[in-house]
Amino acid sequence: MSDREFFDFFHYRWDITKARQIADDLPVRQFNAEPWFGWLGLIWIEKDHIAAADLSRPILVALIREMNSAPLIIDGWHRLARAQRDGVTTLPVVVLDEDQEYAVRIYGGDKGLPFIR
Numbered sequence: 001m002s003d004r005e006f007f008d009f010f011h012y013r014w015d016i017t018k019a020r021q022i023a024d025d026l027p028v029r030q031f032n033a034e035p036w037f038g039w040l041g042l043i044w045i046e047k048d049h050i051a052a053a054d055l056s057r058p059i060l061v062a063l064i065r066e067m068n069s070a071p072l073i074i075d076g077w078h079r080l081a082r083a084q085r086d087g088v089t090t091l092p093v094v095v096l097d098e099d100q101e102y103a104v105r106i107y108g109g110d111k112g113l114p115f116i117r
Contacts (some may be wrong), residue, residue, distance in 0.1 A: 003017075004017040004018075005017050006106070007073075007074045007075060009043075009074075010108075011107075011113055012048070012105065012107065012108030012109065013105070013106040013107050013108060014074045014101075014104050014105050014106060014115075015060065015104045015105075015106055016060070016074065016075045016104075018103070018104045019060055019062070019074060019075060019096060019100075019104040020060070020075070021115070022096060022100050022103070022104065023058070023060055023094040023096065026092070026094045026095070026096070028058050028092045028093070028094055029093055029094075029095070030090050030092060031061075031089070031090070031091060031092075031093040032089055032090060032094070033059075033080055033083050033084075033089055033090065034089045036073060036080055037080070037083075037084045039073070039080075040077070040080060040081055040084065043077045045077060045078060045081050046060050049078050050056045050078055050081045050082045050085060051082070053078040053079040053081070053082040054079065055079055055082060055083060055088060055091060056087075056092065057076075057079065057092070058073065058076070058091075058092040058093055058094045059073055059076030059079060059080065059091055059092065059093045059094070060073065060074050060075035060076055060093075060094055060096065061073055061074070061093055061094070061095045062074045062095075062096055062100070062101035062104070063095065063096065063098050063101055064095040064098070064101060064109070065098040065101070065102060065109070066109040066110065069098060071095070073102075073103075074096075076091075079091065083102070083116075093094070099103070100108065
């Protein structure tokens with residue numbers, strides 16, 4: 001069993017353990033989480049985990065090159081669900097730029113899919 005954490009979104013996968021290591025050296029900012037609440041229906045959320053989610057821990061957002069630098073939360077969906085539940089709209093965030101996102105992406109986009117190599 002691996003001690004690494006991963007995030008899968010459609011045909012993409014990111015190494016969250018590596019993303020957190022990169023994020024440790026990046027600035028923490030605040031962002032308006034409210035526009036993201038509607039995305040919660042697309043992500044599997046373990047309901048029992050919501051109450052324990054630490055809202056002081058930054059959400060990780062990655063800018064996806066193939067999607068015109070569109071932002072995507074790759075770590076922090078349970079925190080986002082807790083924020084929605086508790087009526088919190090401002091959360092800390094760390095943003096990975098396109099190169100950093102690509103470095104932690106395992107597959108998806110031009111990196112292909114694991115079963116199509």
